[in-house]
Amino acid sequence: MAAIWDAIIVGARCAGAVTALCLARRGHRVLVLDRAHFPSDTLSTHFFGRETVLRLADLDLLDPVLATGAPPLTRMRVAAPDAGVEFTGRFRPLLGFAAGYCVRRILLDDILVRAARAAGAEVREGVTVTGLIWHEGQVGGVVAQDHRRRYTELGQVVVGADGRHSWMARWVRAPAYLSAPATAPCYYAYYRGLAGPRDVVEQFHTDRRDYVLFPTNDDLTCVLVALPQSEVGTYRMQHERHFEADLRAVRELADRCADAERVGPVRGATDLESYLRVPAGPGWLLVGDAAVHVHPLTARGIGLAVRDALLLAEALATALEGLRPPQEALAEYHHLRDLESRPAYEEALRAAERTGRPLPPPVLRLWSALAAQPEAADRYVSGELAQPVDGRKATDEAPTPDRATL
Template identity: 40%
Template sequence: MYDAIVIGARCAGSPVGMLLARRGHRVLVVDRATFPSDTVSTHYIQQRGLARLAAWGLLDELVATGVPAIKHMTVSYRDIVIAGFADAINGIDVTYAPRRTVLDQILVNGARAAGAEVREGFAVRELIFEDGKVVGIRGAAADGEVREEHARIVIGADGRNSFVADAVGAQRYHEVPAECFVYYSYFSGLRTDFHSRIGVGEQIGIWPTHDDRTLVAVMRKAEAMPEFRADVEGNFHAIARAIVPEFAEELATHGKREDRFHPMRYPDNYYRQSYGPGWALVGDAGYHKDPLTGLGISDAFEYAQLLADRVHDGLSGDVPMADALAEYQRERDAKSHSSFEFTCSISTLELTPQLHAVFRALGGDARYAKDFFAMIGGGMTGEEFFAPERMAKLLGASA
């Protein structure tokens, strides 16, 4: 009998398992994948996410893998360019965009080192219910042997197509339709910092990752996907030429594509009911938004910590588990609200008149641009950055 079973061992699942095990709980973490293995990802970890890794004692291990530090960011909307970087946040003055083959292995190792049992290559086939409460799982390893395990709580950290969410009938709320699709690949021969550049109905993202590779991603509106797929490479380079012609020239003359193009056709933005009798959801299983702002990994870390804290409260008997899990969902929704709304707004690739005015002002004021990057990095909330008095000063200074 385990205290907790976690289904999914990537950016949300392994941290939850690790944190609960560190508090003395008996934890099983399972994943159908084996590690190291890749997964579709934005790669990017903001300063707040890196601060979590530092607090968990895992950041130095990531840095030691040779992932390049990012110390300058350029964000643009058509002719408006905002460049700079945030001051240190919780002592972190850089950001990173690691390959998931590297990051996820570090997280899995962290869970094992904490004392959690981790079973790779284990596919969960069903949840076990007793009197309407989830009490365990039934699944099989690669050899086909069916095993049944029981726990006081089962946590779904199994992504946006969550098996756990489907099995318990977790309902979505606050849904916002997805706007775009993404294609990305890895190139050698390039030298660049972080770029997120929006043109007319399209976007390009550029940032360095492991092995002297640069991740280059392009985005267009969902209805353009059939046309794009007819000539992926040609359209990929066309977006680069339209938005950042100087980079497009470097990409064409010095860049060598080292991998296939990876498509991402994301589902709608949503929150899911993330707890019930004997179960909880974390990561994209419980809350998902468009990849444009690259917040997924940092959010997975932050809300993994929050869920682990609340589950510990329930397991220890300090708070009834149902109350502890309700508080987890309430806190998660409150803390993520502003970034969710900002992401849904900007991922249309069309700024509202209000946001357009803000971006225009930020492009001409380095002081407020630093605050903008602090909001992106997690050193300032959206409510703080967009506070009426701050916006009045910013827009007044640009008038």
């Protein structure tokens, strides 16, 4: 079966677009298919930190991202009003970058799609992939459908970058070797004119809810509320009313939102399972949320998607170019991915499991100590201090992917 494309990528948002961009810049023939049209929004947190800013700069994409007008976020404030503790830390410089950003996905994804096209990738919008083509036990292409026709495309490898409800992962039966059931549903909305500083990410933990405030484009602030999974049934029936009531339940948030205007609906996700999947098999690969989903309460999704796309593109390019055996290159991608993804998975899961409960004593002691030590607070928010484990057990080692061939 003759392959036409070096890589077919299903999904054109963060992970898919960056993978396509990097492969195309190395001269590979890349086809990207997405059922959406761009620019368009998607359900997602928007924050990314200094590491991702550095990676976007390396890709020559930082200027258009900054042109969106999202304010630089140089600090993080953490408050637990029910426990009477709070601290603020400043992000420490990382190779000259000392700020993160919160860019709405309707803008960020469009920037990445345009960059992939400019690099030479063929990006087709409004196309749904309805199945895979198999040949002798290996994926060799896709079946696609647009508004005019149903057709097939052949490729050396098919990459699933189709998000946390990935059909690719289902079709190839990619096993999850770490997983946790849905916990801490999240709802968010945008507010214009919300009082307070616009250079700081703010996290509030109460005994009932968790809140995160991200200043973003157009004088908007993305306000997120997380709640216990046990309450989701009643909450989602009237989620806008419950959301507004939750903001009024914290005095500081009530005061700051008093003169703010909500822009758009309250959106939410209630099925926030966490997992790490085997990302490679015969003729197929997974990247982004299709491969790894960490709970959004810690806002690591965009950063992990970009990082993993860069790792995957490098591994795949070296395999396609005959520089390394495919199984060796893709096993290294899996290993390097998990070096950051596994700790991020555990950290986010711990944060999600604290939702709706008083702070555990180890966390309360740490936050109280950070309130008295500004330099340590800077290191903590910059990811340079270990997170308390709350008694959780270490996870098993990840399996080596089988038959990771092209």
